[in-house]
Amino acid sequence: MLMSIKDLTRRYAGQNRDVLRGASFDLARGESVALTGDSGSGKSTVLHLLAALDRPDRGQILFEGTDISNLSDAAASELRRGRIALVFQQYNLVPALNVAENISLHARLGRRFDPAWTETLVRHLGLSGLLTRYPEQISGGQQQRVAIARSLAVRPDLLLADEPTGNLDETASAEVLRLMLDLVSRSGSALFLVTHSPQIAARCDRHLHLSGGQVRSAAP
């Protein structure tokens, strides 16, 4: 098992209810899992906890058997540099860098930069003609493809995506999802995807639903 999430509880300061209340689930290598839920149900919180960007109040997050729920900033950073990658709805590209530099940045930070693999990603994602452009010079769909290329260039064990198609139109959305699933299966990574869309969730191997702070398998 790549990741085992056990009994996670999280309450934010100033709030009088737990966002997560004993959420538990597993994630296997090569698997794609979608998490759906209402607005404010805590989907992004789960994703942030899996990425060690946040810490739970209680519970465990076992990554290859090691608990990463309470890592120091340095240790969590090291984990994200090489093994876990994120794709955000807002793309969050670095505006100072051009497309080529954005794509290679994460892999180079984690010392996992492979020019041949990056070239493959660039070709598959149709970014070859955009490499010298800056984020503000390309469209939203193109920016999201750059963000995906950036995360996959690391060859992460786990790819986390938070509403990766939320800002895209239907066609672009379908294309981005197809590419993500395709490239995840090629690289052998696991994909954990947060989405509002049942259609997108349906295309993943498993569909989880978050409600009342707990994660359950969604009805087929």
Place this chain on the structure above:
Amino acid sequence: MIHVLGTMFRHWRRAPLQLVLLIAGLALATALWSAVQAINAEARASYGRAVERLGTGGMAALTSPEGAIALQTYVRLRRVGWQLSPVLEGTWAQGGRSVTLLGVDVLSYPGAPAMVTAAEADGSLGPLGVLTTPGVMFAHPETQAALAGLDQEAFRILPLPDLPPNLVLSDISVVEGLLNRPGQLSRILILPDQPEGLPALSVLAPRLQRSSTDDGPLGDPGRLTRSFHLNLTAFGFLSFGVGLFIVQGSITLGIEQRRGTIRTLRCLGVAMSGLMAALLLELIVLALVAGGLGLVVGYSLAGLLLPDVSATLRGLYGAPVDGTLSLRLSWVVSGLGMALAGTLLAGLQALLSLRRMGRHLSQASYATARLNRTHIWIWCLSGAGLISLGAVVLQVGSGLLAGFVFLGGLMLGSAVLLLPVLTLLLQGMRRMARSPAFQWLTADSQLQLPGLSLSLMALLLAVATNVGVGTMVSSFRMTFVDWIDQRLVADVFVEVETDAQAQAVMRWAKANDARSLPQSYSDTRLNSAPLRIYGVVDDPLSRRDWPLVRGAPDAWDQLHSAGAVFVNEQLAHRDGLQPGDRMTLGPDWSAPIAAVYSDYGNPDGQIIMSLPALRAHVPAPIVRRIGLVPTEATHPGDLGQGLARDLGISATAIRDKDMIKSLSIAVFDRTFVVTGALNILTLAVAGFAMLTSFLSQWSRRLPQLAPVWAMGVSRARLAGLELLRSLGFAVLTFACALPLGLGLAWALLNVINLEAFGWRLPMYLFPAEWVRLFLLTCLAAGLAAVVPVLRLLRLSPARLLEVFSNDRL
């Protein structure tokens, strides 16, 4: 409108630190400017008081090319009906101290009422005491104290604070006796009101020269000190400009952060003109509050600096300036006016950009702030254009103003060039970067550059000014110390009170195997300006040491054998004289110029010639100081003791070379105390400007830092990179400021000094000073980055996660 204004003002309740920075920046800028203006206003008021009460600067004067005017000439002109006032001036050595003795005719002298008032204030003399009491004299209290050892029976010195130091004023009958110049006048003042129909003075006294102003010691000190005040004003203006960078950053941020509010108000039907008016009103209120605060700080600062400034002005120019400050309405109004104008100027760009954006307020301007090639070219051309403009003005124009325009063009143009230069440097570093973190850092810094550019320009100007002024002062000091060594040819100097005493000292020196170098001189006028002519004896030490700037190799032979003269640098510059030229000193008196020599600290023209040549035209030149050179076997101290023992000369009248040198250097150092203080203040303001910029950028930094953090760069590392970025900018700016500072130093030494004082100075380099300044710059940049870095270190992951929140837009 009141609701709009209220809504806009509420922003500051949520951003108190930003408000404090805005007000502090503006107050600091106003304070430095106001302090300089307060000092200038106080000095001008002091000059005005002195001129009004005692001054003769506004009057025309008659002088003689021969030096002295016969008393009969004055009497003859008076009998014709001309309203005149005679003046006799000379050097009087007393108690080891030389003072200028000024004799006036109390009945006709325009400043006589001040003398009468001072006499009355003393209590022991009645209104006529000035006339009827023998030996009554007036002097500045400092001079009065220094002459306390005088024979109290023969002389009675009363305090008159409006007089410049080192000057003693008395009735002409007293002075002619003390100077042993009976029946002689130095000049004749032409009083303002004259009867009509008088024959012209040029007909009545054709050999006398008429000047439009009196350049004597009671002339207008404002003219002499103009360059000093201009320098001070330029410094104040620079500090003000640097301070405005802080204000600009804060105002821009204040408007940027209220985009949402502005957009909402627009949606609620508030016209753009109404919003602009509200923002304008807000700026005016802030300017008046900060300006008022700046005036209070400036007043205190001026109070602290004024004693040093007045000491400098008294020491350098003999200009009387009180050491105390008074509050003047004109100063308050001008300070508030500058604060208001500065704020509006600083806010103009933000207001215009707001107006340009109109309805598209939601557009993110920051991401598109990257400089493209066209921008870089525009900045390059603008900077080069400003520098060229200054250079053209310097070539075409002349005088101090042209010099300052050149400096202004150089500084401003270089500041404009900073942005493209840093962009190109960062581009180069980015290309060479191997580590991804460093590549991100350089690329990110490039993106931050437009937002930081104003504070970096402020830092550039502050560092360049420090390098330039520091190099100028240190070069001047080094030159001055060498020059003092060269000018003080003898080992011991004796002040003598009479010609007889001078002869006695020279006879004693001969009997004791010491060489005498009497400083014989005669005062005259050349082209209506004062000129002192020294007659020198031929001595190998003078030939070896005298500080010649340029001249023929056999200049000394020409001086002693061919009747040539050496002119001081300021006279050569003023009258365009060169070695090889011939100068006319009187109707039957001209001489070739063999060399030009440096003569720092002297505002007047001076020439030296051989003593026999001087005596040929001035039979009895004045000797009030004699230099003595002992044999190698004799210690200079023994000479002094021998003189005191054998001739009864007071110990205070005998000074050795080292004593004079250390005193002169102390005066020099004090002169630049104010410059040093303003230098440090300007650097502090620039550091503050950087802090403001970093804090201003903080709110925009999170969306840029959060993704990098999410990619595995820890907050501690990000904080380290932020510090590195700040230091990197400081280092790059310093690298640009150093050559600019050296250019500034060159301009100060070769253009400003030349135009202001008439002398050029050699430029020396002081790498140790650069290292000190470099460390100070890094310290300022480091301190400016401390707050953002600490914020970053303490930043909770939750704040960073907000960046990724899907609901944030």
